[in-house]
Amino acid sequence: MSDKKTKSNYFVFNMIIQFFVETLVAMVIGYFIGKYLDEKLFPDKSILVYIFIIFGIFAGLSNLIKRALSFSKGDSDEENKPN
Numbered sequence: 001m002s003d004k005k006t007k008s009n010y011f012v013f014n015m016i017i018q019f020f021v022e023t024l025v026a027m028v029i030g031y032f033i034g035k036y037l038d039e040k041l042f043p044d045k046s047i048l049v050y051i052f053i054i055f056g057i058f059a060g061l062s063n064l065i066k067r068a069l070s071f072s073k074g075d076s077d078e079e080n081k082p083n
Contacts, residue, residue: 015067023060030056 030052037048 011071015064015071018067019060019064022063023057026056026059027053028056030054 034049034052038046
């Protein structure tokens with residue numbers, strides 16, 4: 001019983017760490033894409049930087065919600081891997 005609870009705790013901790021890493025990476029990629037496009041399209045403004053950073057945040061939240069829903073159904077990544 002406690003082994004299953006320990007696995008569950010590790011999985012939740014892993015999910016939180018993955019959320020922050022994925023969101024950070026998506027925001028950084030969005031920043032550089034937005035900066036590049038702003039230099040090409042809007043040299044005076046930085047509109048697309050903010051838009052792509054917000055897209056990165058939403059991408060991280062979307063992945064977190066998908067993982068949380070699959071975890072609540074009882075499907076963890078470890079259980080879905082074939083041997």
